[in-house]
Amino acid sequence: MTKFSSLVKVYYPLIFGLGLIVSILFFRSALKDEMINIKLTELDQQIFYIKDKMNKLVPSPISPDTNHPFIGQLSSEFINHLQILILKGKNNILYCGERLKEDHDNYRYRDCRQSLKDKDNYYDHEMRMARNSPSQTGFDIRYSNTLSGSPEKILLFSRHFNNHDYSIRIIVSFKEIQDTLDRIDRIVWIFAFVMISILVLVNNLLSNMIVKPLQGIIRFLKDYKEDRSLRLSYTSVEEVIHLQYFLNEMAKGVQKQMSELTQRKNQVETVIKNVSEGVILLDHKLKVLLYNNGLFSLLKIIPELYDYDLFGKYYYEIIRNNPLNNMIEQSVREQTRLSQNIHLSTLENQTLEVICIPLPHKSGLVVMINDITEQYKLVEIKKSFVENASHEFKTPISIIKGYLETILKTDDISVEDQKRFLEKVLRNADRLNNLIKDLITLNKLDDSRDYFRKEPVNVLDVIESCLDILSLKAETKNIQLVNAITEDSLELMGNQELLETIFFNLIDNAITYTDHEGEVIVAFKEDGDRFVFSVIDTGIGISGNYHQRIFERFYRVDEGRSRKSGGTGLGLSIVKHAVMFHDGEVYCEANPTGKGTLFKVALPFESDAEKALASMGSIDGETNS
Known part of the structure; x- marks a missing residue:
């Protein structure tokens, strides 16, 4: 591929120069031929003049040995010619005059008849040319014997006039024509050199005006990918200025669009990276283009194995779940949106909702993974x-x-x-x-924040009230109720109705499932920032396999005995939700002292410092109001 600068600076001047040289050589050849023709026409006129003179001045044939006055006249009139030869017949020389140079500017004619007497064929060539010519006239050009072989003489030969067998040969020097051609050559070659020089200068100027801006545009287009703020400097050529202007405007538009796209991309990436759902974007080769951190936790991917970077990896290198991989392959193959629940064999028995969405034109796939285990x-x-x-x-x-x-x-x-x-x-x-x-x-506990409010409550009063209400039921079974709490007051922020529900259900269940002459104990200890209450019975006890499930709704360890006792199967579930409302915990254990069951309820409370700060906040609120 040829560069435009090379065309302008080298090839165009070279082509022009060669064309100019060929034209000059052709012109010189044509000019040389034309000048020879002019000279031959002039010589032909002179021969005609000589013929005419001879017809007028010489009524009778001239003898070779006669010195006719006409001969002397020829010497004076045609002294500029190298040689004039007049023949009668073939070998009879009537006149032969040859110009000799005496000094710098003076010439004289000498008689050359003697030098030609022994040469029989000195005019054979011209005779043949004249004989073959319709006008009985011929010419020839004699060249030098040097290496250059340049033209030296022009010969014109004419015969048969005035019914006498006369022949005239005139020889003139080619130097006059050559000198003229040399002068013209110098002028033409100087002109050619000047024209080529001007062309080179003009082409260089055009190259600087056009090629350099084009090179600048090429550099701009190459560098623009790295730096969107680049702009072109304007030049002096109007057409190039228009091109540079439109490229700058296009660059501004592209920069603006890229900025908007980058902003949107960052927004999308921020949203994707911060959603709890797992998101992974695959390209047309099913390699990772985009993902978020939720993917690691949902699919139990260890990021250290991939140096915390999943970009450019195939999906099957990351996802080690056959149902999910099969779903991805099916969605790509059928180009359809698929939604499916996939169960993972983990300790949590996770259930994932997976949605595969193919991108248009088979350009990739979006996989969204949501943990719906709780749902x-x-x-x-x-x-x-x-x-x-x-x-x-x-x-x-x-x-x-x-x-x-x-x-x-x-x-x-x-x-x-x-x-x-x-x-x-x-x-x-x-x-x-x-x-x-x-x-x-x-149902109220499911929306506990809308139905229940917290306030300072003395839990000890709540427990004593429950023990008092249930004392009659305990007496019928001769069960001893023991309040092992020695504190005078146990106050916390809570809801009194729900606290009564918690302790009433636990103590009531303890009495119900404890045999006659058993014992139910209510105890307390402080554990950091929590009150831990214990309800201990000496009843039939609960197997460790059921300690977690007894808090489920309608769950009963012994269906027959539970219904016989009149229970609904919702009591412990209500206890669990009421404790959760107080941000506490409830759990079941075996009685460490023997048979029976131990229920523990841990409820957080405010320290004296926290109460002081809370009271100060309420006072400030009242003051501001």
Whole structure:
């Protein structure tokens, strides 16, 4: 590929110079021919003049030995010619005059007849040329014997005039023509040199005016990828200025668009990197283009294995889950959006919602991964809750319906049987009522912030109130209730209704599942910034396999005994949610002293310093108001 600067600076001047040289050589050749023709025409006129003179002045043939006055006249009139030869027949020389140079500017003619007498063929060539010419005239050009072989003489020969066999040959020097040609050559070559020099200068100027700006544009386009702020400097050529202007405007537009795209890209990357869901963007080769940190935690990827950089890696190098990889391959192959729940065999039994979205024109794929383990569990819990609630409602309703139908359909039923049936109906109605109240309580606890408020509460008063209410139930089974708390007051920020629910359910369950003549103890200890309350019984106990599940809704370790006791299966679930409202913990353990169960409730409390700061804040609020 040829550069424009080379064309302008080298090739164009070279082509022009060669063309000019060829033209000059052609012109010189044509000029030389034209000057020879002019000289031959002049000689031909002179020969005609000689013929005419001879016809007028010499009525009779001239003898070779006669010195006719006409001969002397020829010597004086044609002294500028190198030689004039007049022949009669073939070898009879009538006249031969040859110019000799005497000094710098003077010439004389000498008689050359004697020197030509012994040469029989000195005019054979001209004779043949004249004989073959229609005008009986011929010419020849004689060249020098030097190495250059340049033209030296011009010969013109004419014969047959005035009915006498006369022949005239005139020889003139070629030097006059050569001198003229040399002068013209010098002028032409000087002109050619000047023209080529001007062309070179003009081309260099054009190169500086056009090529340099073009080179600047090329450098600008190369460097613009690295520095978007680059701009072109304007030159003096209008067309180039227009090009530079439009390129600058285009560069400004590209820079603005790139800035906007970069800003949007940064915004998208910021959003993607900070969402909890895992996001991974793959290119058309299914290599990673973009990802966020959520991907590591959701798919249990160890970032150290990849030097904390996943860019440029194939998806199957990172994702080691066959169902997920198969889903990606299917989405790419079918170019369809796919959504699927994938279960991971981990300790948490994770459930992931995976969405694969192919990009247009098969340019890549977006994979979004969301951890729906909690939602999945919630769905399962709700499903189980509906099933359990339906079962719990169905049993007492069936009992109530059965007894009422018996009373209605039996005419001779006794009053005692009616009373006994109605007592069972009332007991199951109470069971339904308790179930509905527990469900309402649980529903409130799900939105506890909207239904319950915290305030300073003395937990010791709450516990003593519960023990007092349940003392009668304990006495019927000869169970001893022991309050092992020695503090005078245990105050914390909480909701009194929910605290009563917590301790009432725990103490009530302890009494229910403790045999006659057992013992239920309520104890306390302070653990850092928490009050830890313990409810210990000597009852049947709970196997360690069930310590976590007993807080689930409607879960019972012993279905028969639980229903016989009149429980709804929601008590411990209510306890758990009420403790969570107080930002506390509740857990179940085996009684360390023997048989039975130990329930612990840990509730945070405010220190004296925190209470002082809180009171100061309330005082400042009142003052500002």
